[in-house]
Amino acid sequence: MAFRCSKLKRQFILLIGLFLVLALILQTVPSYYEAQKNILMALKLSQFESRLLNNKSFAVVKRLKDPVSLWKVHPSDDRILLQAKFNPKIDLSLSPKRILLEQGLAGWNVNGGKQAFVDHDCPVKHCELHGHPNGEVFDARLIKEIELSRFSFGSAQAEVPRDSNQVWIMFALESPEASPSYEGLNDVINWTATYRYDSTLMTPYDKFQVYDNFTQISNYKPDKNYAEGKTKLAAIFVSNCYASNARLEYVKELQQYMDVDFYGSCGNLRCDKGEGNNCFENLQKEYKFYLSFENANCRDYITEKFFLNALRHDVVPVVMGAHPDDYRRVAPPGSFIHVEEFPHARALAGHLKRLNKQDDDYNDYFRWRSTGQFVDTKFWCRICSLLWDTDLPHQSVHDLNKWWRGDNICIGKRRWDEISNSSQLHVR
Ligand SMILES: *[C@@H]1O[C@H](CO)[C@@H](O)[C@H](O)[C@H]1NC(C)=O
Ligand SMILES: *[C@@H]1O[C@H](CO)[C@@H](O)[C@H](O)[C@H]1NC(C)=O
Numbered sequence: 024m025a026f027r028c029s030k031l032k033r034q035f036i037l038l039i040g041l042f043l044v045l046a047l048i049l050q051t052v053p054s055y056y057e058a059q060k061n062i063l064m065a066l067k068l069s070q071f072e073s074r075l076l077n078n079k080s081f082a083v084v085k086r087l088k089d090p091v092s093l094w095k096v097h098p099s100d101d102r103i104l105l106q107a108k109f110n111p112k113i114d115l116s117l118s119p120k121r122i123l124l125e126q127g128l129a130g131w132n133v134n135g136g137k138q139a140f141v142d143h144d145c146p147v148k149h150c151e152l153h154g155h156p157n158g159e160v161f162d163a164r165l166i167k168e169i170e171l172s173r174f175s176f177g178s179a180q181a182e183v184p185r186d187s188n189q190v191w192i193m194f195a196l197e198s199p200e201a202s203p204s205y206e207g208l209n210d211v212i213n214w215t216a217t218y219r220y221d222s223t224l225m226t227p228y229d230k231f232q233v234y235d236n237f238t239q240i241s242n243y244k245p246d247k248n249y250a251e252g253k254t255k256l257a258a259i260f261v262s263n264c265y266a267s268n269a270r271l272e273y274v275k276e277l278q279q280y281m282d283v284d285f286y287g288s289c290g291n292l293r294c295d296k297g298e299g300n301n302c303f304e305n306l307q308k309e310y311k312f313y314l315s316f317e318n319a320n321c322r323d324y325i326t327e328k329f330f331l332n333a334l335r336h337d338v339v340p341v342v343m344g345a346h347p348d349d350y351r352r353v354a355p356p357g358s359f360i361h362v363e364e365f366p367h368a369r370a371l372a373g374h375l376k377r378l379n380k381q382d383d384d385y386n387d388y389f390r391w392r393s394t395g396q397f398v399d400t401k402f403w404c405r406i407c408s409l410l411w412d413t414d415l416p417h418q419s420v421h422d423l424n425k426w427w428r429g430d431n432i433c434i435g436k437r438r439w440d441e442i443s444n445s446s447q448l449h450v451r
């Protein structure tokens with residue numbers, strides 16, 4: 024009996040463990056996988072000029088002056104669409120490019136072998152994904168940020184022999200503050216695949232592309248009244264109570280001047296997704312603003328808190344995290360309010376309360392809806408096509424740790440406008 028009981032207990036613990044792992048995976052699988060069904064539509068490239076703060080004319084499109092190329096980091100083009108369309112001529116009698124997912128296929132939400140490239144309707148499908156090394160030869164290794172630390176202290180160089188044609192790709196979604204040190208990883212990683220704009224393959228949490236015919240935001244009208252039926256002002260959902268940018272302190276300050284409903288383990292309200300309770304549906308119906316406050320102020324670090332929680336739920340995101348220029352580069356035109364548009368929380372509260380009374384002004388933040396659409400970033404396709412580039416440059420990141428967390432990449436509690444030249448530091 025005692026034996027049966029402990030066996031049952033073990034199974035129970037195993038089940039709980041599995042559940043936790045699953046929950047973790049579900050939480051970390053980035054939202055761009057969810058957006059896979061979107062089709063690439065607008066393919067000409069355009070960019071936004073900085074929008075004047077607090078000025079309703081918002082973004083203006085400017086044609087690119089510098090040409091965009093597959094490999095060279097561009098200050099105002101993420102090269103995603105160019106890479107996604109890249110369709111080099113391929114000799115199919117050659118063996119396919121073999122890509123090793125260092126931690127196995129699980130957790131990537133992708134099919135192994137050639138299927139991944141068929142599933143994503145890639146221009147080039149002559150590649151294979153593998154989850155196990157099996158002692159075979161690979162053209163590329165895709166390594167997640169956490170696993171990368173295993174290679175620290177020079178051990179990566181020691182893994183001989185390394186084929187100089189093999190491409191080592193770093194994949195990261197977390198901020199530098201939540202990733203391990205890459206000290207000593209010099210000239211080990213060839214390509215980076217992260218949300219950073221200066222990655223080899225930029226992999227944002229989501230991507231909005233404006234249509235070719237986009238002119239300026241003031242020419243667009245909101246397609247409905249987004250204020251209708253909303254009775255509450257602002258909400259924030261936070262489960263991680265520690266944040267280096269002091270976002271909780273900012274929320275508390277904001278609460279002195281306006282209503283902010285604070286959900287999650289560090290707030291006073293709960294919304295448990297498990298009980299048939301769709302927190303985001305309620306957010307969409309009831310709230311005007313969502314505080315998309317990231318847990319760190321780091322360059323380009325803009326997550327599903329912005330794209331998924333707010334933009335895809337018809338609430339205006341009030342953002343804290345990346346530099347305002349970083350948001351402007353990736354956000355739909357005129358879609359958000361950055362905390363740094365205001366000198367302090369009181370001024371921000373004043374602005375939000377004004378918008379709360381003026382439906383027209385509030386609806387201006389939804390003009391972007393007809394300016395473009397969210398598109399699939401074709402991550403797997405891009406890796407495959409680029410591996411087939413006959414002009415593939417041999418390159419590596421000389422000092423990965425410095426690139427990832429060098430000066431002014433993350434700024435702790437400071438504001439971006441306190442950092443001198445912060446807009447200029449961003450091209451590798
Ligand atoms: C908004 O910007 C335009 C030019 O982009 C300028 O003419 C106008 O005066 C600005 N309005 C305000 C209220 O600052
Ligand atoms: C702009 O392009 C989009 C997508 O092709 C189209 O749906 C929309 O009607 C166009 N708008 C104008 C004003 O031509």
Ligand SMILES: *[C@@H]1O[C@H](CO)[C@@H](O)[C@H](O)[C@H]1NC(C)=O
Nearest residue numbers: 187188210213416417418419
């Ligand atoms: C990858 O990086 C290594 C180490 O710096 C280098 O020897 C190799 O040529 C690079 N390969 C490619 C394809 O970039």
Ligand SMILES: *[C@@H]1O[C@H](CO)[C@@H](O)[C@H](O)[C@H]1NC(C)=O
Nearest residue numbers: 431442443444445446447448
């Ligand atoms: C700021 O940028 C300008 C021009 O790019 C440069 O001349 C200047 O030295 C920079 N200042 C600092 C403090 O980095």
